[in-house]
Amino acid sequence: MDIWKLLLTGSVTTVLAFVVGMLYMGLRRKITARVQNRVGPPIYQNFLDVMKLWSKKSSINHGFMQHVAPLWMIATSITTLMFIPILNNGSTFFTNLTFEGDLIMLLYLMVVGSLGMALGAGQTGNPNSAIGVTRGLTQMVGFEIPWVMALVALMIQHRTTTVAGLLDVQVQSGTWLMLSSPFAFIAALLAIPGMFRYSPFDIVGAPAELASGPISEFGGKYLGTMMTNGAIFAFVKLTLFVDIFMGGASNLGFLLLKTFALYMFPVLWGLVSPRFRTEQAVRFFWGWPVFFGVLGLIQAAI
Amino acid sequence: MSEVFFRTKDLSTINIMNEQDILNKILDHFGNKVTGNVKREKRVELFATTNTIEDVLLYAKHQLSFIHFTQLSCVDWIEEKQFELVYIIWSPESKVTILIKVRVDRENPVAPNIDYIWRHANTFERELREMYGVQFEGLVGAQDFILEDWIEIPPMRRDFDTAEYAKKTFFDRPGRENARDVRETIRQNSGEEIPEFAKKYSR
Amino acid sequence: MVNDKESQKIVDIIQNFARQSSLFVLAYGTGCGAIEIPPTMTSRYDAERFGIRGAATPRQADVLLITGYLATKSLKRVIRAYEQMQNPKYIIGFGSCTINGGMYWDSYNTINRLDMYIPVDVYINGCMPRPEAVIAGFAKLQKLIQAGKADGWDRYQKNLEFYRGNQKKIIHNWVMPDYNW
Numbered sequence: 001m002d003i004w005k006l007l008l009t010g011s012v013t014t015v016l017a018f019v020v021g022m023l024y025m026g027l028r029r030k031i032t033a034r035v036q037n038r039v040g041p042p043i044y045q046n047f048l049d050v051m052k053l054w055s056k057k058s059s060i061n062h063g064f065m066q067h068v069a070p071l072w073m074i075a076t077s078i079t080t081l082m083f084i085p086i087l088n089n090g091s092t093f094f095t096n097l098t099f100e101g102d103l104i105m106l107l108y109l110m111v112v113g114s115l116g117m118a119l120g121a122g123q124t125g126n127p128n129s130a131i132g133v134t135r136g137l138t139q140m141v142g143f144e145i146p147w148v149m150a151l152v153a154l155m156i157q158h159r160t161t162t163v164a165g166l167l168d169v170q171v172q173s174g175t176w177l178m179l180s181s182p183f184a185f186i187a188a189l190l191a192i193p194g195m196f197r198y199s200p201f202d203i204v205g206a207p208a209e210l211a212s213g214p215i216s217e218f219g220g221k222y223l224g225t226m227m228t229n230g231a232i233f234a235f236v237k238l239t240l241f242v243d244i245f246m247g248g249a250s251n252l253g254f255l256l257l258k259t260f261a262l263y264m265f266p267v268l269w270g271l272v273s274p275r276f277r278t279e280q281a282v283r284f285f286w287g288w289p290v291f292f293g294v295l296g297l298i299q300a301a302i
Numbered sequence: 303m304s305e306v307f308f309r310t311k312d313l314s315t316i317n318i319m320n321e322q323d324i325l326n327k328i329l330d331h332f333g334n335k336v337t338g339n340v341k342r343e344k345r346v347e348l349f350a351t352t353n354t355i356e357d358v359l360l361y362a363k364h365q366l367s368f369i370h371f372t373q374l375s376c377v378d379w380i381e382e383k384q385f386e387l388v389y390i391i392w393s394p395e396s397k398v399t400i401l402i403k404v405r406v407d408r409e410n411p412v413a414p415n416i417d418y419i420w421r422h423a424n425t426f427e428r429e430l431r432e433m434y435g436v437q438f439e440g441l442v443g444a445q446d447f448i449l450e451d452w453i454e455i456p457p458m459r460r461d462f463d464t465a466e467y468a469k470k471t472f473f474d475r476p477g478r479e480n481a482r483d484v485r486e487t488i489r490q491n492s493g494e495e496i497p498e499f500a501k502k503y504s505r
Numbered sequence: 506m507v508n509d510k511e512s513q514k515i516v517d518i519i520q521n522f523a524r525q526s527s528l529f530v531l532a533y534g535t536g537c538g539a540i541e542i543p544p545t546m547t548s549r550y551d552a553e554r555f556g557i558r559g560a561a562t563p564r565q566a567d568v569l570l571i572t573g574y575l576a577t578k579s580l581k582r583v584i585r586a587y588e589q590m591q592n593p594k595y596i597i598g599f600g601s602c603t604i605n606g607g608m609y610w611d612s613y614n615t616i617n618r619l620d621m622y623i624p625v626d627v628y629i630n631g632c633m634p635r636p637e638a639v640i641a642g643f644a645k646l647q648k649l650i651q652a653g654k655a656d657g658w659d660r661y662q663k664n665l666e667f668y669r670g671n672q673k674k675i676i677h678n679w680v681m682p683d684y685n686w
Contacts, residue, residue: 029553029629045556051523052567057592060564128562212561219564219589449614450578451677457613467612471675472617475605484605 007098008125010082014232017081017239018066020256021231022046024238027260028267035271046227053224062124069120070218070225084240086255088167088248098164104273105157106163106240107148113233114140117214117226124217132213135278136197136204142285143194143201149293150188153196154181157300163243170247178245182297185245189265190289194281195237198270201281223239238262319396321346323367331361341401348402355404358415359389363419368393368400371419374426376434378460383408385436389416411436435459522569524593525650526556528634528643531566533586536573538600538633545636557643558563568646571625573633574602574615577675580622584672585681587623592658593652597642599627601632608632621671623665624657 026043033040063066082097083106114136121129154177155161158169170176178185194201205213215226238259242248246262249255276284319327322339328336328348336358338348350358362368372390375501379386389402406413415438417424418434428447430436435456446452477487488494534542545552546559560566563586571583576651585606587596601607607616619625626649629642661668673679 004641020515037548039554048527049525055520207561216562312527467613468611473621475618478605
């Protein structure tokens, strides 16, 4: 395999993920503002924020782990992105590094970023960071269970552990997995707002009570890296979900359409919801989502 | 519902005392150690000493149902070289406020600590300790209450000149050295006239 | 090429544009003026359309709003918050009290001139300034940033002795950590 072609496609994918993620976040701010009867910032406001953060002249860190944590997170996000096929049309351009068994690896890889954030936030010594990390890991325990149940159900049902394999199943049968495996789809869909940490699951970085939680000591370029990572990782999550449940996309237009439609679910839910407490969030995830996950597993076993 | 949430005492069974009754009871109980008078409706004024103030407060709280400690304040009688502590208590049954006034020496102001009667009296006592320098015997609480690193005499005493202290410590902006109307300075600096409607508010 | 003046100028223009169009305001209300911030941020006046939004901690913030009178006790906290912010950072003095003491000009416990203790970029006059005035102050700050004239953070570094002297004049018990930029 040509290493230069891989590098090229990888960088194009990363830039695409960054731009699309940033625009989605700008759209979210705009939609939030319109719902609150405001004008709202321009859609490209997040680009300006990141540019501003990157042109800060000083950046303080409290030690090695805090210095590394944003890099760790963004490295994890880009690595995860490399293992996800962006399009399903069989072209090698956006397929990147997908291989047999990568769905299992993705399950592990997607939580590594949060681990880096926990380690970095732990070194800052800020009590808000420690509380935020605790809440974040607890919430992760909550939403990971229905999410893993849904994916395991699909893996059992279709005898494949590859995202590309699941894509092939959908392309050949002509139906999306969200229609043929509705219970697993509902379980995974209910786990998505927890992954995005939008309201009502924004207990990790609650600005009013925790002073933005784990990132409270990260400023300047560190914060800019984290915002970049947030954009890329949002694209990663959306694309993975679209690939698995919504049949992927044959071109970029369909990809944007499907990911945007999916992205509106946590955004619009968050707009009308107040914040859960930690135990309420966990109780939510271990309630109906796990129930649907069990139904999905039963359906897969039959 | 109303019986549960708005349960009121039967008015005929409790003995609502008026101001004169309260005053008479206290004066009878303490003899000549406490003097007092009825200032006006719902307002009784008592004069006690540092020795009797605890007994008066305890008697009023436990015998006369003055369960609410409203405030502890202080007046600086600099001409008489005395501080006057004013204990304000109130009864929810008779709706009468009692002001109990205690004079302490201004040079060595010491008063008994009453925060075992009402816990929140501790806050008022700490404030008076900081703002007037009145010492309360056995008062427990952080030395700094509102001020930090205060090295002058207590600032609410009348011999503390706050304007002079501010002039000495902080930086005046030119044109704002005293209390005169700064709009005149603004007019001179900016060249704009004061509008007609605003002139009647001038000092 | 890095030290080339012309190319550096272009970089400055781009950076200043990004800085002026994205202002994170530290949500720290020192005085009564903090009550003017919620209407400025919410739907009536909507400061977010100019890129002004709240930041939760000093590390993430660009702008420190001194909203009203400043007691000597809260001056200590303001200095600490200001020194935790990352360069370049800006201060907006808000209300008459920060300019000349306002109605507390002879109080023993509130400072009179804010710019003797920390460098102020923009003052907003009034007691209290309405949200329109606040937004006008932000617009002035954005113009200064675009022109590269909002250099309060630079003045603070260069005249640190002067500011420290004034600060220690009223904060006798100096127990704060050293400034590390």
